[in-house]
Structure formats: structure tokens, C-alpha cells
Amino acid sequence: MNPASLIPAVTPIPVHWAIIDVLLVLTFTVHILLMNAVFGGGVIALVNSVGAGEPVARSLSRKLPTVLALTINFGVAPLLFLQTNYGVFDYAGSVLMGGWWLAVIPLLLPAYYGLYVYDFRYSDMRGGRPAILTLALAFMFFIAFMFSNNMTIMLRPEVWLEYFTNNHGIVLNLGDPALYPRFLHFMTGALAVGGMFVALLGRWHKQEHYVKTGLRWVVRATVFNILLGLWFLMSLPREIMLQFMGGSPWATLSLAVSICGAGAILHFGIKGALIPSTLASVFTVLFMAVTRHFVRMFYLSPYFSVSDVPSTGQYSPMLMFIASLCVVLALAAWMIKLYVKAEGRS
Numbered sequence: 001m002n003p004a005s006l007i008p009a010v011t012p013i014p015v016h017w018a019i020i021d022v023l024l025v026l027t028f029t030v031h032i033l034l035m036n037a038v039f040g041g042g043v044i045a046l047v048n049s050v051g052a053g054e055p056v057a058r059s060l061s062r063k064l065p066t067v068l069a070l071t072i073n074f075g076v077a078p079l080l081f082l083q084t085n086y087g088v089f090d091y092a093g094s095v096l097m098g099g100w101w102l103a104v105i106p107l108l109l110p111a112y113y114g115l116y117v118y119d120f121r122y123s124d125m126r127g128g129r130p131a132i133l134t135l136a137l138a139f140m141f142f143i144a145f146m147f148s149n150n151m152t153i154m155l156r157p158e159v160w161l162e163y164f165t166n167n168h169g170i171v172l173n174l175g176d177p178a179l180y181p182r183f184l185h186f187m188t189g190a191l192a193v194g195g196m197f198v199a200l201l202g203r204w205h206k207q208e209h210y211v212k213t214g215l216r217w218v219v220r221a222t223v224f225n226i227l228l229g230l231w232f233l234m235s236l237p238r239e240i241m242l243q244f245m246g247g248s249p250w251a252t253l254s255l256a257v258s259i260c261g262a263g264a265i266l267h268f269g270i271k272g273a274l275i276p277s278t279l280a281s282v283f284t285v286l287f288m289a290v291t292r293h294f295v296r297m298f299y300l301s302p303y304f305s306v307s308d309v310p311s312t313g314q315y316s317p318m319l320m321f322i323a324s325l326c327v328v329l330a331l332a333a334w335m336i337k338l339y340v341k342a343e344g345r346s
């Protein structure tokens with residue numbers, strides 16, 4: 001059977017596809033930065049559970065539940081934009097792995113609850129602290145792996161044929177050699193950005209040893225992640241890999257800029273320059289997200305081009321959305337201001 005015959009028909013969207021693609025990449029960047037702060041920050045808290053680094057763990061415990069809540073909220077936005085432009089692929093993939101996909105919710109809730117227990121019961125739960133944090137991190141690790149499966153199964157309609165021998169909603173993309181380096185690349189990036197989060201927290205609380213601890217994580221995880229990134233590139237199907245080696249000038253440029261960004265993180269991180277290395281991290285994650293978007297387009301190119309998605313030219317809902325977004329952003333900024341003020345009093 002030709003896998004292309006399994007792809008549902010594309011329906012028109014209200015606005016030009018490029019607007020949705022830009023919003024998808026931007027909101028995904030925010031989602032992944034927050035996920036990195038909560039997962040990477042959690043791992044750093046765990047490693048510092050005992051000994052001289054323990055105050056770092058205490059300080060992180062107060063922040064992790066809020067950052068997880070923000071991660072989830074900023075997960076919804078790319079989900080909606082993804083469904084708008086790539087829904088026919090994303091929905092099909094989600095249905096194939098439906099059991100695993102739905103398992104994300106009952107695992108996310110205890111992870112969230114675990115982080116609250118870790119914070120609120122921090123002082124009276126000495127021995128149990130590492131255990132509860134490990135459990136919350138294990139659930140987050142599993143959720144991230146499910147997302148990597150979901151984001152890659154949608155790219156390979158040839159894998160969808162498995163439905164005809166296994167229709168229990170438990171198909172994963174485990175036979176894809178690119179899945180493992182891709183996932184590990186994400187999770188190691190989380191340790192680097194988590195380190196940046198710890199360093200920023202240290203600067204905020206005027207605790208310079210946090211800054212040192214955080215930057216050490218940034219540098220070590222980034223060095224390791226360059227190797228994982230190379231593995232990821234080599235594991236891509238040959239014709240896609242070649243696109244990043246000059247085949248497509250824009251994709252090659254995007255990858256080259258991201259690699260330069262990683263170099264800048266290392267340069268500033270080693271020098272102990274916190275703000276420049278933070279800016280370099282945000283810049284690198286943004287360009288890696290653009291590069292990842294190219295990977296998606298190349299995978300789908302035999303079946304689909306997003307530029308073929310028709311638009312009905314109805315821009316008023318989009319304008320309403322932008323107006324509401326501005327109001328919500330202003331309210332969020334105000335709430336964060338109140339939150340920071342309240343923290344100062346505690």
C-alpha cells in the first residue's frame with residue numbers, strides 16, 4: 001500500500017501559512033526553554049540534594065512548580081499552531097500512539113504534584129526529597145520521550161502502515177535511528193539551559209556560587225551536546241542530511257548559525273559572562289528550533305508542502321487573537337511583577 005494514500009485531505013486555513021509557521025517556531029522556542037529550565041533545574045537540584053550545594057536545591061524547589069505550569073501553558077500554543085498547518089500528519093501520528101499519548105496526562109499530574117510536595121514539604125521530608133524529585137523527573141523524561149515519538153511518527157507516513165497489524169494505539173517510532181539522538185540532544189540541551197536558569201537565579205539572589213555551579217553545567221552539557229548534535233545529523237536520512245550540508249542554502253545557514261551560537265555559549269560560559277551566555281543560549285535555541293523546522297519540512301517534502309495549504313484570507317480572527325495576546329501578555333507581566341514582589345517579602 002502506498003503510505004501517501006493514508007494522508008487525509010488538507011483543509012483551508014484562515015490566514016497565510018507562513019504566519020502560523022512563524023508563531024509555531026516562536027512559541028515552541030518558549031516552550032522548550034521553559035521545559036529546559038524545569039527539567040534541567042530539577043536534575044541540578046537532585047545532584048545538589050546533599051552537601052555544600054544544598055541551598056541551590058532549596059532555592060530551585062521554590063521555582064520548579066511555577067516553571068512547570070508555564071511549560072504546560074506554552075505547550076498548548078505550539079500544539080494549536082502545529083495542528084493548524086500540519087494537523088493531517090500530527091493527528092494521524094497521535095492516533096497511532098494514542099494510548100501512550102493519553103498516558104502523558106496522568107503522568108504529568110503526579111509530576112506536577114511531586115514538584116509541589118518537593119517544595120512545600122522540603123524541610124520535613126529530608127530522606128524522601130531525592131526520591132520524590134527523581135520520580136517527578138522520571139515522569140517528565142517519559143513525557144519528553146513521548147513527544148519525540150509523536151513529533152517523529154508524524155514525519156514518516158510509511159510507519160503508519162503498522163496500524164494494519166497493530167491498531168491498539170501503542171505504535172511508537174522506536175525503529176527510527178534518528179529518534180534516539182534527537183531525544184538525547186533535547187534532554188542534554190535541557191541540562192545546559194537548566195544550568196543557565198540556576199546561574200540567573202544565583203545572580204538574582206546575589207549568590208555568586210550558584211552562578212559558578214550553573215555555568216559549569218552550561219559548559220559541560222553544551223560540549224557533550226555538540227557531539228550528540230553531530231550524531232543526530234548523521235542519523236538523518238542521507239538526502240535530508242545533505243540538505244544541511246549545502247543542499248539547501250537556508251537550512252545550511254540556519255544550522256551554521258545555531259552551531260556558532262553554541263560556540264558563543266561556550267566562549268561566554270567559560271569566561272563566566274552570564275548575560276552574554278544567556279543571550280547566546282536563547283539565540284541558539286531559537287535557531288535550533290528553526291533548523292528543526294527545516295528537518296520537518298524535508299521529511300514531509302515527498303508528501304506535502306506547507307506552502308500548498310490554501311488560505312481563505314479571513315484575517316479578523318487573527319487580529320482578535322493578536323489583540324487578546326497583547327492584553328494577556330500585559331496582564332502576565334503585571335502578575336509576574338506581583339509574584340516577584342511577594343517573593344521578596346517571604
Ligand code: HEM
Nearest residue numbers: 028035072075076078079082140143144147148151182186
Ligand atoms: C513535562 C512536560 C513536558 C516536557 C518534558 C516536554 C518536552 C518536549 C520535548 C522534548 C519536545 C520536542 C520533541 C521533539 O521534537 O523531538 C516537545 C515538543 C512539543 N511539546 Fe512538550 N513537553 C512537555 C509538556 C507539554 C504539554 C503539556 C504540551 C501541550 C499541551 C506540549 C506540547 C508540545 C508540542 C506541541 C511540541 C511540538 C511543537 C513543534 O513541533 O513545533 N508539551 N515537548
